[in-house]
Amino acid sequence: LEFPRAGRTIPLPLRAPHKKEKTLEAALETPALIVDLDAVQRNIARMKAHAAEAGIKLRPHGKTHKSPIFGRMQIAAGAVGLCCQKVGEAQILVEGGIGDILVTNEIVAPRALARLADLARFAKVRTVADNAQGIDWIADAAHAAGVEIGVLVDCDLGHGRTGVAEPAAAVALGRQIATTPGLRFDGLQAYHGTVQHVHGFAARTAAVAAANATLARFIVAFEAAGLPPAIVSGAGTGSFALQAKAGYTEWQCGTYIFMDKEYRDIGDEAGGAYQPFEQALWVLATVNSTHGGERVVVDAGLKSLSLDGGLPEAVDLPGWTFAFGGDEHGKLLRDAAHAAPAPAPALGSQLRLLPGHGDTTINLHDAYEIFEGGKHVATWPVAARGKIK
Numbered sequence: 588l589e590f591p592r593a594g595r596t597i598p599l600p601l602r603a604p605h606k607k608e609k610t611l612e613a614a615l616e617t618p619a620l621i622v623d624l625d626a627v628q629r630n631i632a633r634m635k636a637h638a639a640e641a642g643i644k645l646r647p648h649g650k651t652h653k654s655p656i657f658g659r660m661q662i663a664a665g666a667v668g669l670c671c672q673k674v675g676e677a678q679i680l681v682e683g684g685i686g687d688i689l690v691t692n693e694i695v696a697p698r699a700l701a702r703l704a705d706l707a708r709f710a711k712v713r714t715v716a717d718n719a720q721g722i723d724w725i726a727d728a729a730h731a732a733g734v735e736i737g738v739l740v741d742c743d744l745g746h747g748r749t750g751v752a753e754p755a756a757a758v759a760l761g762r763q764i765a766t767t768p769g770l771r772f773d774g775l776q777a778y779h780g781t782v783q784h785v786h787g788f789a790a791r792t793a794a795v796a797a798a799n800a801t802l803a804r805f806i807v808a809f810e811a812a813g814l815p816p817a818i819v820s821g822a823g824t825g826s827f828a829l830q831a832k833a834g835y836t837e838w839q840c841g842t843y844i845f846m847d848k849e850y851r852d853i854g855d856e857a858g859g860a861y862q863p864f865e866q867a868l869w870v871l872a873t874v875n876s877t878h879g880g881e882r883v884v885v886d887a888g889l890k891s892l893s894l895d896g897g898l899p900e901a902v903d904l905p906g907w908t909f910a911f912g913g914d915e916h917g918k919l920l921r922d923a924a925h926a927a928p929a930p931a932p933a934l935g936s937q938l939r940l941l942p943g944h945g946d947t948t949i950n951l952h953d954a955y956e957i958f959e960g961g962k963h964v965a966t967w968p969v970a971a972r973g974k975i976k
């Protein structure tokens with residue numbers, strides 16, 4: 588199996604069908620989540636360089652890969668810790684050797700808070716809050732476990748999801764955290780999820796600038812109240828470069844490690860694809876039904892490819908479009924208008940599908956099939972797959 592490199596095209600089909608090959612890649616059962624580890628390493632190094640240039644720490648989001656192995660690679664490359672969205676993810680990451688975790692989501696359920704507090708006995712644990720009652724509940728859990736938990740005030744920069752929208756109200760929560768035994772006021776979370784997906788560089792720049800201006804008001808309010816935030820955590824793959832001088836002390840980007848079609852399509856400064864990082868993850872599928880030169884069917888459908896980020900793309904098959912085929916089927920249709928469509932792949936051929944949304948696709952798979960130097964070298968678990976609690 589070959590991966591695309593600059594200036595290289597991929598031979599088709601990726602492997603000939605019906606050969607009794609002894610190579611590992613020929614033995615891969617599909618659908619399989621395949622990863623180009625060389626590209627992952629380059630993506631990690633590139634993000635590290637961006638952060639170093641901006642003088643900002645990295646706290647990559649582990650909800651993307653859900654894997655202590657990838658998390659440890661990021662830490663080895665200088666990340667200060669990891670983010671995750673759920674306590675279940677945090678447990679897997681800490682068990683896998685990650686010593687510094689920020690849960691970037693409001694945790695309010697008593698049992699989940701008890702698990703979070705328990706984790707603080709083994710690792711540096713922080714979470715976020717946007718509600719006075721919620722802060723009391725975190726404190727209760729910390730008290731019961733005999734631990735201290737770092738809390739960031741979650742600030743809404745206009746995203747309209749979690750977070751406090753008014754700086755004065757955020758400061759009041761900061762004061763509450765700072766004066767509650769068992770809690771430590773560590774700073775602010777300032778994540779705006781929608782600005783980083785704005786299509787078109789100019790429109791995205793304007794949207795991020797407005798979010799940055801809002802963040803500045805929060806920071807000024809905390810400083811004026813005598814609570815200067817030690818940590819200001821936020822930003823993502825589509826916005827980090829525009830948030831280099833906005834007061835952030837750490838970036839939470841997640842998708843950059845693998846990239847996906849959704850991010851590619853937000854567009855770069857020159858009007859092309861947004862590719863500050865390389866595509867490093869695909870779903871490998873097998874052609875299991877052929878229908879002349881116009882349509883083939885592959886063994887990957889809704890249960891191996893999420894569709895919330897749009898339909899996947901058959902990157903090895905120019906002139907062919909993926910169409911929804913059901914839970915376990917994907918249809919590939921030849922585009923009659925295409926100038927030079929690839930010939931129909933033969934029964935048994937394997938080809939790569941570029942997922943619309945990486946995070947939600949990864950969560951559908953038990954394992955990553957890891958390729959290095961074009962060879963299959965390992966199978967790594969998606970260890971926190973399904974950890975939605």
Ligand SMILES: Cc1ncc(COP(=O)(O)O)c(C=O)c1O
Nearest residue numbers: 648691778823824839840841842
């Ligand atoms: C709170 C928070 N921080 C960071 C991220 C990372 O964003 P991305 O994967 O787009 O880099 C997300 C993604 O949804 C998020 O919810």
